Amino acid sequence: MGSDALAVVYQHYLTQEPFRQHDENTYLLSAKAGSGNIKRVTTYSGIEIVYSQINYSEPCPTFFASNIPIIELQFALSGARYVDISGQEYTLSTGQGALLMMRDFEAWFHPPAQENYTSFALGIPISLFNYAGAQLATKCIRFKDILGHRVFKPIVFQLDHRIRTMIDSLIVELNNPYRSSLMMEATALEILNRFMIQLFDLAPIPAGFSREDIRKLHTAREIMEVCMVEPPSLLALSKQVGLNDFKLKKGFKALFGTTVFEYLRQIRLDNAMKLLRHQENNVTEAAIAVGYSNISAFSQQFYRKFGVKPSEMKK
Numbered sequence: 001m002g003s004d005a006l007a008v009v010y011q012h013y014l015t016q017e018p019f020r021q022h023d024e025n026t027y028l029l030s031a032k033a034g035s036g037n038i039k040r041v042t043t044y045s046g047i048e049i050v051y052s053q054i055n056y057s058e059p060c061p062t063f064f065a066s067n068i069p070i071i072e073l074q075f076a077l078s079g080a081r082y083v084d085i086s087g088q089e090y091t092l093s094t095g096q097g098a099l100l101m102m103r104d105f106e107a108w109f110h111p112p113a114q115e116n117y118t119s120f121a122l123g124i125p126i127s128l129f130n131y132a133g134a135q136l137a138t139k140c141i142r143f144k145d146i147l148g149h150r151v152f153k154p155i156v157f158q159l160d161h162r163i164r165t166m167i168d169s170l171i172v173e174l175n176n177p178y179r180s181s182l183m184m185e186a187t188a189l190e191i192l193n194r195f196m197i198q199l200f201d202l203a204p205i206p207a208g209f210s211r212e213d214i215r216k217l218h219t220a221r222e223i224m225e226v227c228m229v230e231p232p233s234l235l236a237l238s239k240q241v242g243l244n245d246f247k248l249k250k251g252f253k254a255l256f257g258t259t260v261f262e263y264l265r266q267i268r269l270d271n272a273m274k275l276l277r278h279q280e281n282n283v284t285e286a287a288i289a290v291g292y293s294n295i296s297a298f299s300q301q302f303y304r305k306f307g308v309k310p311s312e313m314k315k
Contacts, residue, residue: 005068006125010048013064014038025174033060036117039174043185047192048123051174056113069103071124071143073195075159075167079117082110085152092156097163099155099199101147120167122188132196141200155199161225165270166191172277206254209247216241217251224264228271229291231264268292269305276313283310 015021018033027038036054043049076092083090085107092098111117126143133141147153159167166187173179205214220241224231231237237260238245252260268290275286284295287310292298302310 004046006046006048006070006123007042009066009068009070010040010042010050010123014040016062016064018060018062029054029056033057034113041174041179041181041184043181043188045128045185045189046125047128047185047188048121049170049174049184049188050121050123051171052117052119052121054111054117055115056111056117059113060111062109063107064109065106066102067104069126069143069147070100071126071129072100072102073122073124073191074098074100075120075163077118077120077167079112079115079119081112081117081119084108084110088152090152090154095159097157097159097195099157099195101143101153103147103151105151120171122191124192128192129196132192133200136193136196136200141196157195157199160222161228162221162267162270163191163194165267165274168274169270169277172274206251209251209254213243213247213251214255216243217248217255220248220252220260221256221263224260225267228264228268229289231291234260265301266305269302272298272302272310273306273313276310286310 014027018030019027019038020030022028022037025040027040029036029038034054034056036052038054039051041049074092075097076094078094080091080093085102086105090098090100130140130142170184170187173184205211220237220243223237223240232240234245234248238248241248243251249260252258252263256263258266271290272286272292275281275289276283281289283299287295287298299310302308
């Protein structure tokens, strides 16, 4: 399926009742149904980036059907939504994500009423998914092989800190009239790449490491994300995950392409950028909030990563 066909599917769904198109990238919920809007951007490679902020005043089930195959990465940020897809029940709770594969389907969407419902989604062209699968795996991963004869297949997962940070950066850009389409495309592709490796177990196993070692390395990364303000030492981290420090350092670099503390620096700076973009903190507050005590070092590292001084983000 071409990316143009995917864009037609999204445009058709987002212009059905109770929605109407407000401008090129915004779709409004009708006042009688509630309040809120949906923001949508289509990237050069055909990825559909969609962010929904909706509050329905009453239950408002909506119907949608398509004979066009669809792949979507969905992320529930607040509120849960129940969906019946061709007789198969599907619920995504807050803090969860899912890779959805569908074709020739009929769906009833049942969003929550009198509750803020926010979600983020990436619609992935089949051709792009198949290309990524061929590049990442020794054996080709293709949409039709995974779905088989089924109409619908969900693969549910929990959101981690890094993915939530990337999603937040895309949401900021969706609401920015001077958005960088190139940066949005790069972030969307990074999210797709990360989940294909994670969900289909495509990460190469470094020599001398087992699958259990790989699981422990993923745990180490999650610990650094959660504890970025007061991170454990390398020795303490190795004890937490059950790997010796040499194996932790070697495996982390081989698996994630960076050292443990380079990764820590990345997530700290990403979070600082988010705080500054949202205008929630001044430079000193943002630096301290992500774990920096040396503001000068923070400013230098921020400039090296983003090419702009943190103080300029507040102007």
